[in-house]
Amino acid sequence: MKPVTKEQQTVVVTGASAGIGRATAAMFAARGARVALLARGGAGLDAAAAEVRTAGGQALPVVTDMAEPEQVEEAARRAEEELGPIDVWVNNAFTSAFGRFTDVSPDEFLQTTRSTYLGYVHGTRAALTRMQPRDRGTIVQVGSALAYRGIPLQSAYCGAKHAIRGFTESLRCELLHDGSGVRVTMVQMPAVNTPQFSWLRTYLPRHAQPVPPIYQPEVAARAVLYAADHPRRREYRVGASTALTVMANAVVPGLLDHYLARTGFGSQQTDALPPPEGHGNLFEPADETKDYGAHGVFDDRAHGSSPEWWATRHRLGRAAAATGVAAAGYTVLRRLTPTGRGKH
Numbered sequence: 002m003k004p005v006t007k008e009q010q011t012v013v014v015t016g017a018s019a020g021i022g023r024a025t026a027a028m029f030a031a032r033g034a035r036v037a038l039l040a041r042g043g044a045g046l047d048a049a050a051a052e053v054r055t056a057g058g059q060a061l062p063v064v065t066d067m068a069e070p071e072q073v074e075e076a077a078r079r080a081e082e083e084l085g086p087i088d089v090w091v092n093n094a095f096t097s098a099f100g101r102f103t104d105v106s107p108d109e110f111l112q113t114t115r116s117t118y119l120g121y122v123h124g125t126r127a128a129l130t131r132m133q134p135r136d137r138g139t140i141v142q143v144g145s146a147l148a149y150r151g152i153p154l155q156s157a158y159c160g161a162k163h164a165i166r167g168f169t170e171s172l173r174c175e176l177l178h179d180g181s182g183v184r185v186t187m188v189q190m191p192a193v194n195t196p197q198f199s200w201l202r203t204y205l206p207r208h209a210q211p212v213p214p215i216y217q218p219e220v221a222a223r224a225v226l227y228a229a230d231h232p233r234r235r236e237y238r239v240g241a242s243t244a245l246t247v248m249a250n251a252v253v254p255g256l257l258d259h260y261l262a263r264t265g266f267g268s269q270q271t272d273a274l275p276p277p278e279g280h281g282n283l284f285e286p287a288d289e290t291k292d293y294g295a296h297g298v299f300d301d302r303a304h305g306s307s308p309e310w311w312a313t314r315h316r317l318g319r320a321a322a323a324t325g326v327a328a329a330g331y332t333v334l335r336r337l338t339p340t341g342r343g344k345h
Contacts, residue, residue, distance in 0.1 A: 007230070010034040011085045013077065015067055015124050016094030018045030018288050020195030021143055023052070023295040024222035025091055030058025037080035037087075039065040039073075040094065045288030059084065067094045067120030068112070070127075077127035086135065089229045090128035092121040092165075093143040096283050097158040097197075099269075100204030109202065110157045112283055117161035122168060129183065136182040139232040141225055142169050144189040146243040150250040150257065152212075153265040154205065173235060184232035188224050189247070191216055191240030194303035196293040199274075202281030207270035214242055215303040218295045224310060241309040274298060 012029045016022035017038035023045075026036050030053040038053065038060060040046045046062045053060035061083055063076040080087055095117035098109050105113075125140055132138030148166040151159035169187050176183055192211030195218055203209055216239070224239045238244045250257055281287070296303075 005088050007032050007034070010088040011037070011080065012089040012091065012229075013037045013039065013080050013087055013124075013128070014091045014093060015039045015065070015120065016143075017062075018042045018049050018286075019293050020093075020197060020295060020297075021190070021193060021218050021221045021225070022091070022093040023049045024218035025093065025225045026058075026060075027052050027056050027295075028219075028222045028226050029089075030054070030056035030060070033057055035059040035061070035084040037061040037063060037076065037084060039063050039067070039076050040286070040288075041066050042282075042286035042288030044290050044292045045286070048292040048294070066116075067123060068115035070123040073120075073123040073127050074130075077131065081131060087128060087131055087138060089139045089141065090124060090132075091141045091143065091225060091229070092124045093225075094120050094124075095158070095161070095197075096201065096281075097155065097161070098202035098204065098281065098283055099154055099209045101154065102156040104204040105157055109283060113157035114161055114164075116283075117158065118164040118168075121165050125168075125172065125185075132183045133181065138183050139229050140183070140185040141228050141232070142185065142187040143221070143225060144187045144236075146189055146191060146238075146240075146246040148187075148189055149247045150254075152261050152269075154269055186228050186232045186235060186237070188221075188228045188237045188239060189243050190221050190224075191243045191307075193218055193221050194297045194299040195295070196287070196297045198297055198299070199277050200282045200287035200293070202283040203277060205270055206276070207272055208274040208276050209269060210271040210274075211299065212242075212265075212268045213302065214240065215299050216240055216307060217300075217303045217305050220305065220307050220310065227314060239310050240307050244309065 012034045014022050014026045017026045018040035026038050029036050036053050036058050038046055038049050043064055050060035050062040063079055065072045065076040097113045098105050128140050145162045147159045148162040173185050192215045194215050198209045224237055228237050
């Protein structure tokens with residue numbers, strides 16, 4: 002069987018109506034791929050599909066709730082029927098709620114888990130069902146630094162991202178045992194300027210914000226494409242903040258507990274924007290009738306490139322991160338000295 006070129010690929014992107022998913026779909030399209038776009042919101046999905054076509058790709062928008070395995074399976078069936086055998090499947094869709102754990106109801110926690118964690122499980126199953134008989138294909142799991150380090154006010158999301166990492170590691174071992182030609186890799190992301198900070202359900206008194214440094218969705222999307230093209234590497238980490246967070250949590254997790262208890266509430270909220278109205282997109286899509294685009298409301302603070310990502314691709318990132326983690330640990334220690342303590 003002749004290998005499929007990048008220009009001939011059939012790609013499925015979940016959560017494709019906004020943020021990282023939308024930017025990723027457009028980048029795959031720019032090199033000629035056929036792209037199935039899965040998301041819940043009709044208006045956002047149609048606008049994303051139009052961008053894919055403008056970029057030069059073939060688009061198939063499919064309204065899909067990733068929490069529902071039957072809908073995911075049907076979307077995968079349509080993708081193969083209308084676009085061809087799936088070469089790359091990108092799991093990216095999620096939803097959640099901002100707030101203390103005690104503010105988030107059991108139903109809200111369950112919905113976050115179903116959409117975010119189980120959505121990846123359902124997407125991976127649909128992809129494997131088709132890829133394993135052909136003994137080829139790539140699954141890219143869009144992760145987060147929060148897959149390694151939980152932070153306050155995002156317990157449901159952090160729990161789901163941790164679960165995705167554990168699930169992916171288990172699956173990877175099984176594929177290696179079988180000698181499978183199907184590859185699975187994970188890309189851990191930093192803070193990204195996506196609409197989520199304006200449309201997730203929130204119990205915060207102020208507008209939610211990503212913890213700087215903030216990157217544009219296109220930075221994340223370029224990493225997803227690179228991972229799809231080089232899936233033998235088990236994991237990629239985008240941004241110096243991601244690498245430092247993972248390493249610091251491995252070395253001084255207790256200190257990070259105290260540091261985040263002090264800083265994690267204020268750093269995730271801003272007075273610069275009014276608090277979002279409505280109930281968020283936890284149970285219903287926010288972009289059913291309105292398109293929000295790929296970017297969130299932090300364009301003025303978001304970086305369009307990541308030098309650390311360049312170093313990571315060239316296997317220089319670990320050395321840079323190892324040097325930086327000492328400085329990060331020193332900063333944490335200074336903040337936790339008795340003279341620096343205080344109430345949050």
